Each structure stands twice: as structure tokens, then as C-alpha cells.
Amino acid sequence: MGVREEVIALAQRAKVAAVQLATLSTEVKNKALQAMAQALREKAPEILEANAKDMEAGQAQGLSRALLDRLLLNEKRIEEMAQGLEALVSLPDPVGEITSMWTRPNGLKIGRMRVPLGVIGIIYEARPNVTVDAAGLCLKTGNAVILRGGSEAINSNRAITRIISAAAAASGIPEGAIQLVDTTDREAVHVMLRLNEYIDVLIPRGGAGLIRTVVENATVPVIETGVGNCHVYVDAEADLEMAEKIVINAKTQRPGVCNAMETLLVHKDIAPAFLPVIAEKLRDLGVELRGCEYTRALVPFAKEATEEDWATEYLDLILAVKVVNDLEEAIEHIGKYGTKHSEAIVTNNYLKAWEFLQRVDAAAVYVNASTRFTDGFQYGFGAEIGISTQKLHARGPMGPEQLTTFKYIVFGSGQIRQ
Structure with missing residues (x-):
């Protein structure tokens, strides 16, 4: 199977999972988040072993001090990742919330209800903690997630995704809800950028070059996270x-x-x-x-x-x-x-x-x-999926509410339009 076929297969599984996720109870989602946090702690040695391989390869490739710092995992950072998941448990579930309701002169009652975005693709660089933050936030908000991390962190991301997706599945989360694009081939990104049939939104996290590539080449809608000067x-x-x-x-x-x-x-x-x-x-x-x-x-x-x-x-x-x-x-x-x-x-x-x-x-x-x-944890959002510097849909740290959209719900009693 080629890269394109692999990515499409992931996206198809995610689309099926997203339908099921959208109506999962808060109780099931929170149980999964707690199980994922516990699994991170229990499997920390496996994660650190995988991260050590990435760090060794990164040093050999001459990665900058800043990139190596982003790539590095230690027990403290794994614990922070686990705590970020647990913080999500204590937050309100935005899915299904009625944000407003009003009655028209003809008696129609109209409201706005929060609903998941659907399938979210995350394209990011050498920060394995993003794997956990993105998976946790998407799960909390009923979204399926396709993760495509940088090649520098491939071993860390494989270990983390395997551990948290297994914990989530054992807690009642549908298969395909949390998936990693398990290749370093850049063709995978180009495929994701144009999978409008399966992916509802893309969120790039990384340097200016990555963000520019996604924004300029995607046909899938993009929430642009920003460079921070x-x-x-x-x-x-x-x-x-x-x-x-x-x-x-x-x-x-x-x-x-x-x-x-x-x-x-x-x-x-x-x-x-x-x-x-x-x-x-x-x-x-x-x-x-x-x-x-x-x-x-x-x-x-x-x-x-x-x-x-x-x-x-x-x-x-x-x-x-x-x-x-x-x-x-x-x-x-x-x-x-x-x-x-x-x-x-x-x-x-x-x-x-x-x-x-x-x-x-x-x-x-x-x-x-x-x-x-400026990050979601410090703002009380729990983990965050990025800092949006654009002005449409979301701005600033993107927590649970920012990973939902809304639909109108309308209650009538037989009204017809004249």
C-alpha cells in the first residue's frame, strides 16, 4: 500500500469513528482520558526509551538547541502530559451545550447547540507532547484526530500513540478515534491537505515554513496557529x-x-x-x-x-x-x-x-x-491544541470550546412559511 492509500485508509477510519464519538457520553470520554493519563505514567519507561532514540538521531542531525529542547521528554514532562489529560476531565463537556435559545413571533423556538468539528488533522513538528494534548482535546470534544508529527519525533510519537489509543479503546472509545500517520514521507502531508472528503479541519503547529506550506496548499479548511515574535x-x-x-x-x-x-x-x-x-x-x-x-x-x-x-x-x-x-x-x-x-x-x-x-x-x-x-493550561482550558493568531473561528489558546462548531436547532408546532 502506498503513502496516499495509507493516509486515505486512516482518514476513512477516522470518519467512521467521528460519527460514533459525536454522541458518546461525557462519562465514557472522561473515563478514557483518565485511563490515558494512567497509561502514560505506567508506560513512561517505554516512552523515554523511544524518545532517547529520537534525541540521539536529532543530535546526530545537528538539530538546534531549541528544537532538541522541544523534542526532549523526561519524567516531569510525561507527568505534565498526564496532568493535562486529567485537567480535561474536570472541564465541562461542550458537546451538546445549548448556548442560546429564543422564540420568534411565529412561535418557532430557535437555539444554537455545540457540536464536534468532526475529523481534525494535526500537522506538527518536534514536540511529542502535542500528540497527547491533541488526542486528549479531540477526544473530550467528540472529534476524531489524525496526527502527523515531525520525522524528528517519530519514535516518541509511535510509542505515545500506541499507549494512549490502546487505553482509550479499552475504555469504550471507537477504533480509529486516535491515529498516527506512521511514516516520515512528506507525501503524507500533501495527501492530508486535500482530503476534504474525510478531514474537516487541519491545524498546523510548528515554524513559519510548516504553517505557510499548509495554509498555501490546503483545500481542507485550516485553523492557523501562529509564529510567536x-x-x-x-x-x-x-x-x-x-x-x-x-x-x-x-x-x-x-x-x-x-x-x-x-x-x-x-x-x-x-x-x-x-x-x-x-x-x-x-x-x-x-x-x-x-x-x-x-x-x-x-x-x-x-x-x-x-x-x-x-x-x-x-x-x-x-x-x-x-x-x-x-x-x-x-x-x-x-x-x-x-x-x-x-x-x-x-x-x-x-x-x-x-x-x-x-x-x-x-x-x-x-x-x-x-x-x-499564553497556553491553554495556564488559561484554565486544560491542554490546548495550539495558539491561533487568526481571527476567524478561534483566536488565542484553543481549548475544548474552540474545537466545536454549532448547529441551529429549531422547535415548531406545525409552522409553515407563507
Whole structure:
């Protein structure tokens, strides 16, 4: 069987499973999620053994430090994956929820009911935790899922999918609900992009190249998750101790993720006091600084920032730094180079905070907090399937509600249209 035939067969099984999933009880779905979490814990040694193979291959291929960090699994990360599944159990089941109901003058009662999207295809890169997050969220929301991870994580994804799909099936979830495209052949992705007959929506998660490929070539509808060129602006009226903590966290807590800060903007009035101090602390943490002319005058060890630096999502311990004249320049810079993901201001000025919130166009905008909070778990959604930076269907962290659509339900008593 060729790659195309294999993918179509997966999609056909998923379509059948989706019909059954759509009407499964919350009790059955939650039981499966708990079983999947427990299986991850019990089979952790198998997962770690498979991940070790991927890490060894990734190092041999010369993967970047950021990509290797995304690829790495350890006991703590497996436990976090299990906890993400358990968090879904405690969340309301959106499927079947009546979000509104009204009565027309002719007596028709019209309502909106949440329903699953159907079959969701997830195309992602070297993050095996996405395998669990996506499977859990799709199951909770009654969707079948077809997973196509990156070749870098093929062994990890095979082990994880085998373990969680077996646990789900033993709990009453139909076969075909959670499937992995078990090939590294890129032809599989191109087949998925055009399977409108079987796949209802595609969600790409990864770098700019992957997302662009999916968006430009898919005929299946796409929910676009975004590249994260995120900024923190430290205002003239910022608490500098607070700003220091936020900047260090936003850049260094986990630099290889989409909600990490990539550019620091600093108001000129506090730059002489703030920049030399924060620059030394960032350098001690291994961060390479690339700054504007004013920044380099205050921080001699900073490299010169180019136009490309302002637009780059480094996903690494590299930070662009620019001194700006005022809030207006900071907002303009974000508008020009930002990717509508996560942006933050540090200020004690209430009016400036609100102006920033209102004018910055991004999925998540923060006042006096790190951009690192932009994810479903931190927002109380449980695991999330990605951060949408588009504006249609979903925006920001996509939790259970964002993986449903709705249908109208209409109750009559014999009405006919004249």
C-alpha cells in the first residue's frame, strides 16, 4: 500500500469513528482520558526509551538547541502530559451545550447547540507532547484526530500513540478515534491537505515554513496557529524590579516556545538605569543580545541588531533590544514586526496600560505579566491544541470550546412559511 492509500485508509477510519464519538457520553470520554493519563505514567519507561532514540538521531542531525529542547521528554514532562489529560476531565463537556435559545413571533423556538468539528488533522513538528494534548482535546470534544508529527519525533510519537489509543479503546472509545500517520514521507502531508472528503479541519503547529506550506496548499479548511515574535515593552513608569522578573521569565523560562519574548522594547527615560542591569543578568543566563544603536551605547557587549532581527522568532537564547521614545513608537514597532501572538507592557500608568490593551492587535495582550502564560493550561482550558493568531473561528489558546462548531436547532408546532 502506498503513502496516499495509507493516509486515505486512516482518514476513512477516522470518519467512521467521528460519527460514533459525536454522541458518546461525557462519562465514557472522561473515563478514557483518565485511563490515558494512567497509561502514560505506567508506560513512561517505554516512552523515554523511544524518545532517547529520537534525541540521539536529532543530535546526530545537528538539530538546534531549541528544537532538541522541544523534542526532549523526561519524567516531569510525561507527568505534565498526564496532568493535562486529567485537567480535561474536570472541564465541562461542550458537546451538546445549548448556548442560546429564543422564540420568534411565529412561535418557532430557535437555539444554537455545540457540536464536534468532526475529523481534525494535526500537522506538527518536534514536540511529542502535542500528540497527547491533541488526542486528549479531540477526544473530550467528540472529534476524531489524525496526527502527523515531525520525522524528528517519530519514535516518541509511535510509542505515545500506541499507549494512549490502546487505553482509550479499552475504555469504550471507537477504533480509529486516535491515529498516527506512521511514516516520515512528506507525501503524507500533501495527501492530508486535500482530503476534504474525510478531514474537516487541519491545524498546523510548528515554524513559519510548516504553517505557510499548509495554509498555501490546503483545500481542507485550516485553523492557523501562529509564529510567536513576541514583545515586552518596559514603560517609563514601570516598576523596574517587576520588569526585571518579567523580562527574564519571558525570555529564559523556556526560550524554544512560541510565547517566549523575542524583542525587548525599553522607554528611553529608564533605559540608562534599566538596560545595563537587565543586560548583565540576561548575559549571565546565556542570552545573546542584539541591540539598536542606543542599546549598544549602554550595553557594549550587545551585537548590532539588523532589520531581520526585529522580525525573527529566535526560539533560542537570543534577544533583540530596542530603545523607543514613547508608547506610540512601541506600539508602532509591535504593529510592524509582531505576529499577533502575545505582547506585554510593564507599567504603573493605568491609562497607558489600557491604551496598549486597546491598540495592540494580538491574540493575547498582557499588562504587568510574562507572555509565557499564553497556553491553554495556564488559561484554565486544560491542554490546548495550539495558539491561533487568526481571527476567524478561534483566536488565542484553543481549548475544548474552540474545537466545536454549532448547529441551529429549531422547535415548531406545525409552522409553515407563507
